[in-house]
Structure formats: structure tokens, C-alpha cells
Amino acid sequence: MTRPIAVVGAGAIGVAFAIVFARAGSQVALWDPQRDRLPRAMDDVRERLEMLDSFHLLEESAETVLSRISTHAELSEAVVEAELVQECAPEDAAAKLELFDRLAGLTEDHVILASSSSALTPGRYAHECVARARILGAHPANPPYLLPLIELIPGTHTDSLIVERASEIYRRAGLSPVLVPVEIEGFIMNRLQGAVLREAYCLVRDGVASVEDIDTVMRTSLGPRWSFMGPFETVDLNTQGGITEHARRMGPAYLRMGEFRGMREEWTPDLVAEVNRQRRNILPLSQWLQRVHWRDEQLMRLNALKRERLGPKADE
Numbered sequence: 683m684t685r686p687i688a689v690v691g692a693g694a695i696g697v698a699f700a701i702v703f704a705r706a707g708s709q710v711a712l713w714d715p716q717r718d719r720l721p722r723a724m725d726d727v728r729e730r731l732e733m734l735d736s737f738h739l740l741e742e743s744a745e746t747v748l749s750r751i752s753t754h755a756e757l758s759e760a761v762v763e764a765e766l767v768q769e770c771a772p773e774d775a776a777a778k779l780e781l782f783d784r785l786a787g788l789t790e791d792h793v794i795l796a797s798s799s800s801a802l803t804p805g806r807y808a809h810e811c812v813a814r815a816r817i818l819g820a821h822p823a824n825p826p827y828l829l830p831l832i833e834l835i836p837g838t839h840t841d842s843l844i845v846e847r848a849s850e851i852y853r854r855a856g857l858s859p860v861l862v863p864v865e866i867e868g869f870i871m872n873r874l875q876g877a878v879l880r881e882a883y884c885l886v887r888d889g890v891a892s893v894e895d896i897d898t899v900m901r902t903s904l905g906p907r908w909s910f911m912g913p914f915e916t917v918d919l920n921t922q923g924g925i926t927e928h929a930r931r932m933g934p935a936y937l938r939m940g941e942f943r944g945m946r947e948e949w950t951p952d953l954v955a956e957v958n959r960q961r962r963n964i965l966p967l968s969q970w971l972q973r974v975h976w977r978d979e980q981l982m983r984l985n986a987l988k989r990e991r992l993g994p995k996a997d998e
């Protein structure tokens with residue numbers, strides 16, 4: 683029998699993590715310093731579990747999953763048995779630092795202390811803490827019970843065994859861990875989102891597109907593609923010859939677009955060669971055409987599903 687997971691902070695993300703772990707079969711102990719938050723959190727959990735059930739996204743009844751979650755008036759009580767503590771307190775470095783100091787004193791040496799922070803790197807809340815070797819960032823997409831990414835950000839003092847164990851626990855809970863080996867603001871997901879948003883704001887500011895135009899472009903082109911493959915796979919499949927050929931044809935135009943925004947980030951030959959090497963390890967060019975057919979099939983499935991669920995005007 684695995685040890686429980688403690689979720690500390692019962693706001694939007696705390697509630698969502700409680701669902702993730704309980705749905706995967708773990709006992710979950712939930713704590714929040716605002717006592718009146720706990721009954722509301724349980725109501726939120728119940729409501730979302732019932733929604734998930736109505737879409738056939740639960741393996742068990744909502745009641746069974748809910749019964750694995752307990753609420754606790756004392757932090758010490760919530761974390762006493764835990765294998766991993768998922769910190770979900772507000773995005774405030776000083777408050778998180780204080781909380782991790784408390785958690786360090788309340789938990790044994792093997793307990794993993796993971797922060798959900800969206801933007802703070804472990805250096806901001808862990809370096810001074812006596813338990814820093816077992817603290818890491820574990821940033822979810824919101825809500826993690828529907829979007830299974832978890833970015834793992836070790837600090838410079840985090841023990842590599844802790845990272846491995848955390849990775850295994852999240853995997854068991856149905857999440858897809860991606861290691862971010864450098865303490866970089868925004869990690870990976872929000873840096874990618876930031877690149878899109880930066881350009882979107884510029885296009886609105888410069889009168890090139892309205893807000894609605896931008897959302898329409900994304901919703902009807904890049905969004906559907908990116909729902910089943912990433913930007914590298916997208917361009918690899920868009921050009922016969924793959925990444926290398928795409929970079930040869932399109933690299934200069936993308937460089938000019940960047941320069942127009944004051945950024946000179948060249949796709950150098952070495953960089954393109956590295957991206958191509960990694961792509962070719964995933965997909966040899968001999969399988970390229972087959973994968974292009976696969977892409978089209980995925981888009982057809984997606985369009986058919988939208989039409990079935992939302993009707994013929996789903997994309998308007």
C-alpha cells in the first residue's frame with residue numbers, strides 16, 4: 683500500500699491535485715490555513731468528479747474517488763504519513779519559504795516536498811531551507827486532471843533521487859513529467875505560451891489583427907494541430923525533407939520576423955542539426971510519409987469528434 687499524498691492549500695490547484703491523486707487510487711490529505719475553505723474545496727471536488735463521470739472519464743464512481751480525500755484542521759496531521767507534499771499556496775515567495783520551513787520540521791527526511799509555483803524557481807523558496815535537498819518545483823497545467831503535464835524543476839540542492847521518486851509518483855498518478863534541468867523563469871510551458879502571447883499583443887497593438895482574429899487563427903489552425911503534436915513535429919511534417927529542409931526554406935523569414943521585434947535568435951546550422959538529429963531519432967525520414975497520413979487522420983478524427991459533439995458549425 684502506497685503512502686498518502688498531502689495537498690497543502692485547497693484553492694484551484696490544490697483541489698485539482700486532490701482529484702488527480704485520488705482518481706489514481708492514492709489517499710489524499712488536504713489542508714488549508716483558512717478552515718472554511720476545506721468544506722468548499724470538498725464541494726468543488728465532488729462537483730468536478732461528477733462532471734468527469736458524466737464524460738466517462740472516471741474508472742470508478744465519483745463517490746469512491748471522493749472517499750479517498752480527507753480534510754485536516756492541522757498541517758502536522760495532514761503531512762504525517764505523506765510520501766509527497768504538494769504545496770499549492772498562493773504565489774508569494776516569502777509565504778512559500780515560510781511554509782517549506784514548517785514542512786521541513788513536520789516531515790521525515792525521505793518525504794518529497796513539491797511546489798506548484800507557476801513562476802518562482804526553487805532558488806526563491808528552497809535555498810535557505812534545511813530540507814532543500816528534498817524540495818523541487820512541480821508545476822502543473824491547469825487543471826491537471828484534464829491536462830496531464832507536470833514540469834519538474836529541481837533546485838541546485840535537490841537530490842537526484844528525490845527527482846526520480848517524484849517523477850515516478852506523478853507518472854503513477856497519470857501525469858507526464860518533463861524535467862526542466864535549469865532554473866529558468868516560466869519553465870517550458872509558460873515560455874512557449876509567452877512567445878505566442880508576446881506576438882499576439884504586438885499584432886493587436888500594431889493594428890494587424892483584432893483579438894478575435896488572433897483567437898480565430900489559433901482555434902482554426904495551430905490549436906487543432908498542436909492538440910496532438912508539438913511545433914517541431916508540425917514543421918517536420920509540413921516540409922518534404924523534414925526539419926533541415928524547413929529551416930533552409932523558412933529560417934530566414936522567421937529570423938526577419940524576430941529581428942522586426944528586436945530579437946536576433948538565429949537557427950544556426952549546429953542548432954538545426956541538433957533539432958534534426960533528435961527528430962530523426964523519433965521519426966526516420968523513411969517513415970515520414972506514413973506519419974503525414976497519420977497527422978491527417980488525427981485531424982479528421984478531431985473534426986469528426988467536434989462535428990459530433992458541437993454540430994456542423996463547431997469552427998465558427
Ligand SMILES: NC(=O)c1ccc[n+]([C@@H]2O[C@H](COP(=O)([O-])OP(=O)(O)OC[C@H]3O[C@@H](n4cnc5c(N)ncnc54)[C@H](O)[C@@H]3O)[C@@H](O)[C@H]2O)c1
Pocket residue numbers: 690691692693694695696714715716719769770771772773774777781798799800801821822823824
Ligand atoms: N491557477 C492556475 O492556473 C495555476 C496553474 C499552475 C500553478 N499554479 C500555482 O499553484 C499555486 C496555487 O495557486 P491557486 O490558483 O490554487 O491559488 P488559490 O488562490 O486558488 O488558492 C490558494 C490557497 O492557498 C491557501 N493558503 C493561503 N496561505 C497559505 C499558506 N501559507 N499555506 C498553505 N495554503 C495557503 C488559500 O487559503 C487558498 O485556499 C500558486 O503557486 C500558483 O502559481 C496555479
